[in-house]
Amino acid sequence: MRYLQSGVTIRDVAREAGVSVSTVSRVLNDKDDVAPETAQSVRRVIEALGYASSMAARSLRSRVTNVVGLIVPDLWHPFTSLVIKGISQEVAAQRYDLLAYASAGRNVNALASWEQQLVARLNGSVTDGIIVVTPNAAQYRTAFPLVAVDPHQANTDFPAIISTNYQGVNEAMSYLIALGHRRIGFITGRPALQSSIRRLEGYINGLAQAGIPEDPDLIATGDYTRARAVECARCLLSLANPPTAIMAASDETAFGVYAVAAERHLRIPEDLSVVGFDNIVESAFTNPPLTTVDQSIEKMGGLAAEIVLKLIQGQPWESRLNKVSTRLVIRQSCRPIVPVS
Amino acid sequence: MRYLQSGVTIRDVAREAGVSVSTVSRVLNDKDDVAPETAQSVRRVIEALGYASSMAARSLRSRVTNVVGLIVPDLWHPFTSLVIKGISQEVAAQRYDLLAYASAGRNVNALASWEQQLVARLNGSVTDGIIVVTPNAAQYRTAFPLVAVDPHQANTDFPAIISTNYQGVNEAMSYLIALGHRRIGFITGRPALQSSIRRLEGYINGLAQAGIPEDPDLIATGDYTRARAVECARCLLSLANPPTAIMAASDETAFGVYAVAAERHLRIPEDLSVVGFDNIVESAFTNPPLTTVDQSIEKMGGLAAEIVLKLIQGQPWESRLNKVSTRLVIRQSCRPIVPVS
DNA sequence: ACTGATAACGATACCGGTATCGTTATCAGT
DNA sequence: ACTGATAACGATACCGGTATCGTTATCAGT
Structure with a gap:
């Protein structure tokens, strides 16, 4: 060459x-x-x-790059893909360029400090502002525009985009209860995360509102991954009095339930109803298509881009917490419970 | 704020x-x-x-950034996601950072020159080398390491990663013919692209090798999109003597066939066999799961990263064309043809 | 006591752009 | 003829790092 x-x-x-x-x-x-x-x-x-x-020389002197940075844990996860799609469209529409950085493959312990470093380094040299998806660090220190999508902490120093986690699960619970389900299992997300906590609250209050007593056996602690969900589902379905429906804290989690159902020859929805959360692309293509809570991931991305661009252009953005509403998408993974005659 | x-x-x-x-x-x-x-x-x-x-100041003087650039048409398409996954892992393993640029949303005519500009601008300021996926420009002029994944032209000035498009389709054809199919339809990709041409050749020679005469009616010209595939499939299935199997030039194309089959109440695989090309994630989740030609998209990404890093480190890379082999993944969208008694 | 090597650090030019200030020519207006 | 405004362009400092060269102190070896 x-x-x-x-x-x-x-x-x-x-x-x-x-x-x-x-x-x-x-x-x-x-x-x-x-x-x-x-x-x-x-x-x-x-x-x-x-x-x-040379972008380097230009930005060194003029401090303007017309580039929006994006930091994500990975670039191929379905959730990430959808966020990026939303961001990408908004950024392109305003004639900015998008530049994505993947933090994957890095030591988990060093991750937070690495991200912090990256934010400081990108801003003030190659980007005018940054969007961070699922930040690990509690606090970012930066003098430049920064917006977080689905942050893992509740309170942040910068604008954050979150979805209505509580209401989403709550609505799904109402739906399951209306179908006649009384023993509803729940597989949580990664316990430390804000989104996970809010979804669990949606489950618990959903039961309370219907006057159904809470049963600790029906709550299994997952971590949003399919692998862990498989273990949780085995646990729930091995109970003496197993659930007739399982509310999963994410679509990936729900797919873990699908796998266990298949291995035990349980049919969905005939023998077990399942509801997910996220509405990632795959959820429409599974067998059966998954009923799930749509959190408009794409819209979250778009809103994040809109805010960061406003901040870059010097316009103020008052609200620190920006909620994007969820919506129950009913497909074919749930059915009314048939009373045992 | x-x-x-x-x-x-x-x-x-x-x-x-x-x-x-x-x-x-x-x-x-x-x-x-x-x-x-x-x-x-x-x-x-x-x-x-x-x-x-400041990355800008550092790279301006030292001309080393430890960053590999990636230019893709978009960041959310399934094909792109898989390529990125492969690249990302290899790049992270060698302690480089990955920085992706999306060219989406841009005027198609201006795209090629914009990409050319971008390559020149990134290299020599923010990246040490670049990987380009499906370049639109015939030629990139750059003094820095550049590798192309699945380029649309046959000959390039820099290393390119391609899959064995011809053999992939050829193997799939052998499979369909072995199942007894004789009238096999083909929906092409975007005709101008190298990959599309090679896949078409795989189809034509597949027929020739089995001594089956070629029927022009059975070849529909698509463009790799689902929308166009729907029109093509309608065309093929409206023939007086319709095909019993359809070989699609991509998985997206195959999904277009699925849609038309559903609208005409044709069952797959009972009434129509379908084979795709790509093996994107969704293909395993459709109903029925799609038999398709896996082109190891992830591996293509990994190889691209490996080569660009070698070039960055000053090591030579002789071969200009690097083939990644394809593999037929048999799922449930094809069945043997039953002779009409 | 002298030499040469080495460890540890400083001074300064430079990378390739843009910001800032200055200069020159031209010309309308009085 | 003189003034002031303006169009068009040039000279140069500067952004924040690193590369390069230089300096100083220390000490082993003769």
């Missing part, structure tokens, strides 16, 4: 065009005090030399 | 620690000619001031 020569700088362009670097810079930035003919000839030279200005 | 004060520079750290900026720089880069006590105290000051070095 050989590469073409590079390293064309603004000074090369200036020399070739017979003007000063100032004038070239003016042409690059579409300033208005340049004679049209001059601009034209400079542009021709730029084209001929294949010149592209 | 108020933000913390920022703008801590290396000079602030130097002043506070009572050393020169050179020494601070040495500490930052783990150079060995610094007294341990000095390094210790500098590190304490860095911590106390919340200092983070």
Whole structure:
């Protein structure tokens, strides 16, 4: 492999065009005090030399990059993909560029401090503002616009986008109870996370509102992963008096329940009703399609982008907590309970 | 919203620690000619001031960023997600950072020149090398490492990763023919693309090898999208003598066939066999699960990362075309043809 | 006592842009 | 003819790091 020569700088362009670097810079930035003919000839030279200005040099001096940064744990998880889709569209619409950073593969302990470092380093050099998805650090210190999507802590120093976790589960519970279910199992998310806590509260209050006593055996502690959900589901379905329905704290969790149902030859929804949370793309394609709580992940991304761009442009954003509402999507994984005659 | 004060520079750290900026720089880069006590105290000051070095300034001078760039049309498409997963793991393993750029939302005509600009701008300022997925430009001019995944042109100036498109379809055809199918429809990809051409050849030669005459009616021209595939499938299934099986040039295309089958009350695989290409995540979750040609998208990403990192480190990479082999994944969307008694 | 090597650190030019201030030519208005 | 405004452009400091070269103190070896 050989590469073409590079390293064309603004000074090369200036020399070739017979003007000063100032004038070239003016042409690059579409300033208005340049004679049209001059601009034209400079542009021709730029084209001929294949010149592209260095983002590093530009941002070092002018402190504007027109780039929005995004920090996510990974770039391939379904949840992440949807968030990115929402962000991406809004950012592109406002003619900014999007630049994503994956923190995956890193030591979990070092992660928080690494993210903190990254935020500081990106802002003030390569990005004008940053969107963070599921931050691990409690606090970010930055002088630049920062917005968090689905933060794991309740209180943050910067605007955060969250969905109505409590109401989402609560609504799903009403639905299951209306179908006649009384023994409803719950598999939680990762206990430390705010979203997980709120969803559990939705479950508990859902039962209370219907006057159904809470049974500790029916609450299994998961962590949002499919693997852990499999263990939880085995546990719940091995009870002497097993649940007729399982409310899962995430779609991935629900798919774990699907797997266990299959291994025990339980049919969904005939023998077991299941409700998920997230409405990731896969949930519409499973067999049967999963009834789940849609948290408009895409919309969360869009809102995050909107806010960070407002902040970048110097407009204030009062509200620190921005809720995006959830909605129960009824598919085919639940059915009314048939009283044992 | 108020933000913390920022703008801590290396000079602030130097002043506070009572050393020169050179020494601070040495500490930052783990150079060995610094007294341990000095390094210790500098590190304490860095911590106390919340200092983070500016990537822009660093890369401007040292021309090393430890960042691999990625340019993709979008960040949420299933194909993209899998490529990114492969890249991400390899890049993280070698302690580089990954930075993704989405070109979506941009005017299609301006896209190629925009990408060309972006490559030039990223390299030599924020990244050490770049991986491009499905480039639109015929040629990129860059002095830095560049690798293309699944390029749309056959010949490129830089290493490219492609899958064995021809063999993949060919193998699938053998499978369908072995099941007894004789009238096999084909829905192509976007005709201009190299991958599409090779897949079509796999279909045509598959028929020829079995001595089955080619029927132009059975070849419908798609473009890899689900929407277009729906029209193609309607066309094929409306023939006087319709196909008993359809080979689709992509999984998305296959899902278009699924949709048309449902609207016409045709059962898959009882009434119609379908084979896809890609093996995206969804294909395992459809009803029925799709038999498809796996092109190890993740592995393609991993290989791309491996090559670009080798190039960055100055090691040569001879081969310009790197093939990743395909593999037929048999699920439940095909069945043997039953002779009409 | 002198030499040479080495450890530890400092001073300063420089990367490639933009911001800022200055200069020159031209011309309308009196 | 002189003044002031304006259009068009140039010279240069500067952004915040690192590379390069230099300096000083210390000490082992003769």
